[in-house]
Amino acid sequence: xxxxxxxxxxxxxxxxxxxxxxxxxxEEGTLIVRDAGQGSxxxxxxxxxxxxxxxxxxxLRLAANRQPTGARVIVEGHKxxxxxxxxxxxLHHKRRQETQRxxxxxxxxxxxxxxxxxxxxxxxxxxxxxxxxxxxxxxxxSLGETVATQMxxxxxxxxxxxxxxxxxxxxxxxxxxxxxxxxxxxxxxxFELDIRVVRSDIPNxxxxxxxxxxxxxxxxxxxxxPDEFAGVLAHEIGHVxxxxxxxxxxxxxxxxxxIGFILGDMTGLSVAAGLGATxxxxxxxxxSELEADRYAASVAQRLDFNPAGLADLIGxxxxxxxxxxxxxxxxxxxxxxxxxxxLEILAAERPAGLEPPFSSAEWDAIRNMCGDPYLRSxxxxx
Amino acid sequence: MVGEQGSGEPVQVVFSxxxxxxxxxxxxxxxxxxxxxxxxxxxxxSWRRRFYWSHTxxxxxxxxxxxxxxxxxxxxxxxxxxFVPLYGLFFYLSTLSTEAAFVGYGGIGIFIxxxxxxxxxxxxxxxxxxxxxxxxxxDQTGSAWGYAFRRFGWSVLMVFTGGLVYPFMAANLWRxxxxxxxxxxxxxxxxxxxxxxxxxxxxxxxxxxxxxxxxLVAGIGLDVWPGDGAQLNPAGFVPIAISALLCxxxxxxxxxREVTRMFSSIELxxxxxxxxxxxxxxxxxxxxxTLGLTITVCLLLVGGLLxxxxxxxxxxxxxxxxxxxxxxxxxxxxxxxAAIIAGYLLILGAFSLNREVFxxxxxxxxxxxGAVISGLDNLGxxxxxxxxxxxxGEGLADALNVGAx
Numbered sequence: 036x037x038x039x040x041x042x043x044x045x046x047x048x049x050x051x052x053x054x055x056x057x058x059x060x061x062e063e064g065t066l067i068v069r070d071a072g073q074g075s076x077x078x079x080x081x082x083x084x085x086x087x088x089x090x091x092x093x094x095l096r097l098a099a100n101r102q103p104t105g106a107r108v109i110v111e112g113h114k115x116x117x118x119x120x121x122x123x124x125x126l127h128h129k130r131r132q133e134t135q136r137x138x139x140x141x142x143x144x145x146x147x148x149x150x151x152x153x154x155x156x157x158x159x160x161x162x163x164x165x166x167x168x169x170x171x172x173x174x175x176x177s178l179g180e181t182v183a184t185q186m187x188x189x190x191x192x193x194x195x196x197x198x199x200x201x202x203x204x205x206x207x208x209x210x211x212x213x214x215x216x217x218x219x220x221x222x223x224x225x226f227e228l229d230i231r232v233v234r235s236d237i238p239n240x241x242x243x244x245x246x247x248x249x250x251x252x253x254x255x256x257x258x259x260x261p262d263e264f265a266g267v268l269a270h271e272i273g274h275v276x277x278x279x280x281x282x283x284x285x286x287x288x289x290x291x292x293x294i295g296f297i298l299g300d301m302t303g304l305s306v307a308a309g310l311g312a313t314x315x316x317x318x319x320x321x322x323s324e325l326e327a328d329r330y331a332a333s334v335a336q337r338l339d340f341n342p343a344g345l346a347d348l349i350g351x352x353x354x355x356x357x358x359x360x361x362x363x364x365x366x367x368x369x370x371x372x373x374x375x376x377x378l379e380i381l382a383a384e385r386p387a388g389l390e391p392p393f394s395s396a397e398w399d400a401i402r403n404m405c406g407d408p409y410l411r412s413x414x415x416x417x
Numbered sequence: 418m419v420g421e422q423g424s425g426e427p428v429q430v431v432f433s434x435x436x437x438x439x440x441x442x443x444x445x446x447x448x449x450x451x452x453x454x455x456x457x458x459x460x461x462x463s464w465r466r467r468f469y470w471s472h473t474x475x476x477x478x479x480x481x482x483x484x485x486x487x488x489x490x491x492x493x494x495x496x497x498x499x500f501v502p503l504y505g506l507f508f509y510l511s512t513l514s515t516e517a518a519f520v521g522y523g524g525i526g527i528f529i530x531x532x533x534x535x536x537x538x539x540x541x542x543x544x545x546x547x548x549x550x551x552x553x554x555x556d557q558t559g560s561a562w563g564y565a566f567r568r569f570g571w572s573v574l575m576v577f578t579g580g581l582v583y584p585f586m587a588a589n590l591w592r593x594x595x596x597x598x599x600x601x602x603x604x605x606x607x608x609x610x611x612x613x614x615x616x617x618x619x620x621x622x623x624x625x626x627x628x629x630x631x632x633l634v635a636g637i638g639l640d641v642w643p644g645d646g647a648q649l650n651p652a653g654f655v656p657i658a659i660s661a662l663l664c665x666x667x668x669x670x671x672x673x674r675e676v677t678r679m680f681s682s683i684e685l686x687x688x689x690x691x692x693x694x695x696x697x698x699x700x701x702x703x704x705x706x707t708l709g710l711t712i713t714v715c716l717l718l719v720g721g722l723l724x725x726x727x728x729x730x731x732x733x734x735x736x737x738x739x740x741x742x743x744x745x746x747x748x749x750x751x752x753x754x755a756a757i758i759a760g761y762l763l764i765l766g767a768f769s770l771n772r773e774v775f776x777x778x779x780x781x782x783x784x785x786x787g788a789v790i791s792g793l794d795n796l797g798x799x800x801x802x803x804x805x806x807x808x809x810g811e812g813l814a815d816a817l818n819v820g821a822x
Contacts, residue, residue, distance in 0.1 A: 140490075145453045
């Protein structure tokens with residue numbers, strides 16, 4: 036008595052109620068499918084060609100190689116399934132093979148993706164630098180102008196970014212231009228610096244792509260020595276020389292694409308995408324901050340100022356609190372004390388007898404570019 | 418031939434899958450997503466579909482999903498070929514002037530909206546051509562680009578008519594999908610038209626306008642948007658919330674009508690599908706989902722607080738929460754980041770688990786249990802068509818995250 040089942044021949048949608056028999060001839064077994072009513076033979080499937088496709092637990096669906104792709108033999112019920120599995124150990128074997136194949140594909144794909152991520156983390160600062168090197172200087176300059184326009188437009192409500200001393204011939208501006216020229220000397224940078232001291236309540240300084248540097252009056256007011264001011268300015272010039280602004284744009288785009296790939300959401304609009312991109316991009320950003328610090332230290336080999344002053348000034352305006360420490364992985368800047376330690380090592384062996392970056396008259400003029408800070412703060416309080 | 422087929426009685430579709438089984442598949446899958454950096458999603462999708470398909474029984478024979486994860490993975494890689502140039506364009510636009518970037522982003526947004534239509538059609542093609550019933554494959558012809566243009570054109574009309582054109586759009590897109598669907602060598606036909614949708618749609622439309630308007634007026638009357646110097650009155654949110662809830666109910670009513678009438682318009686030669694879905698059972702699905710989500714999130718919050726209490730015990734000392742001590746505790750940056758990521762993933766997992774187990778499974782069950790097919794025994798003569806080997810994966814559907822089921 037055969038095992039009852041259903042048979043689809045894969046050629047037409049007819050259903051056959053069948054009885055299954057198993058025939059063994061020497062090494063080779065064959066599954067014989069017979070019509071339950073008439074007993075006529077509908078199919079003979081060699082055991083070696085059989086395999087089970089996915090089905091719920093109490094259902095067995097058999098298919099066979101070299102048969103129509105839709106052809107199936109279906110058996111339901113624990114007892115009958117148990118009998119077939121006992122007769123056909125090849126089914127167990129093939130199922131195990133298939134599982135192993137899937138695991139292999141998944142592991143290979145995961146390893147490939149993991150190596151892409153690792154290559155990205157270590158390669159993109161280099162790659163972005165290379166790509167940035169290929170971008171024509173004129174294009175970067177026009178990009179910088181766009182960035183500056185956008186920034187000034189976003190600050191319109193708080194008064195924009197008015198230049199404190201628009202006269203390029205003034206003592207302070209001439210001193211700044213000279214400092215810029217000397218700091219850029221020998222770097223091979225295609226850009227001409229445009230250093231602007233602007234009036235703002237925010238203590239900040241930054242370089243936009245293409246050579247323009249903004250130094251905010253609130254940061255200047257907090258500087259206690261020319262060392263600190265020269266240090267921060269040389270650091271920003273370092274960003275210009277290394278074209279960090281452009282590099283950062285390129286790496287942000289790359290990170291977005293990578294995160295989208297991992298999450299399967301190429302629109303990159305989810306929280307996870309934003310979080311992941313922030314984590315990776317802020318790491319690149321910390322790398323470029325340290326690079327700019329090193330550049331400032333190299334400028335200090337030619338002009339007499341202590342580059343560690345830059346860490347003092349930055350530390351003073353943005354006290355690292357516990358919160359900043361806890362979230363250091365998300366921060367775009369390295370922690371102040373780490374920076375200062377690194378800068379002090381770089382500043383240890385400066386040659387003696389260098390020219391100071393600014394004469395005392397020039398330093399006074401620079402400090403007063405935006406007017407007397409005490410007078411200004413009194414005016415604002417009125 | 419089979420004796421039970423000769424009776425000619427209408428056949429009830431049976432679904433035998435349980436929430437517990439689907440939940441187990443999903444939990445295992447979510448667990449494996451972490452070590453595989455998200456790549457397991459292709460396998461998870463395949464297992465989920467096998468669950469739905471294999472538990473759906475029509476006339477004594479179950480559906481079989483014959484697709485596999487490698488096909489989905491390959492399709493996703495191919496979709497990247499579309500997205501990498503788009504990314505380049507995106508990057509280039511972001512460096513141009515503000516106006517150019519704005520126009521460019523808008524253009525790309527519209528282009529992606531257009532691509533979603535293509536993705537939906539291709540995804541459906543993939544699922545149908547990998548569905549086997551009684552040894553014969555389903556299939557879909559027609560052009561995915563044609564469908565994308567159609568859907569895009571209709572959505573533009575929707576915007577310009579304030580949604581009034583919807584019944585025409587819905588009927589047109591249903592017709593396009595089903596008239597290009599095949600079972601073996603037989604083509605489906607679709608008898609539905611906008612007339613079946615017009616009455617429920619326009620009454621719902623007017624009801625939503627009225628209820629929403631009344632809620633807003635009542636809210637404004639209670640000073641929910643304070644004028645000059647007036648205090649904001651929180652009680653004003655009550656009528657707005659009530660009217661929003663009522664509008665949701667009206668939407669469910671309409672959805673039940675559309676599903677019932679459109680599915681019941683599908684024919685395959687002499688075989689006819691009839692589906693009955695009630696608004697009450699749809700409402701029940703969303704109610705269960707809300708309850709499930711609330712309970713899961715509460716459990717997660719309690720668990721999270723317990724973990725925090727164990728890790729940062731002194732922050733809670735003295736019965737109150739001390740922010741300084743808490744932050745001091747999170748000295749190691751990696752612990753903080755790991756906690757943020759783990760918390761986010763758990764919340765995300767809870768949401769998608771509840772959505773899958775209550776909404777998607779609930780909806781599938783509802784349609785399956787409400788479905789009756791008459792004239793099924795006339796399909797015995799359907800012949801298999803040639804293999805459709807042109808499709809590799811769902812392509813854009815995976816990249817744009819639009820895949821249903």
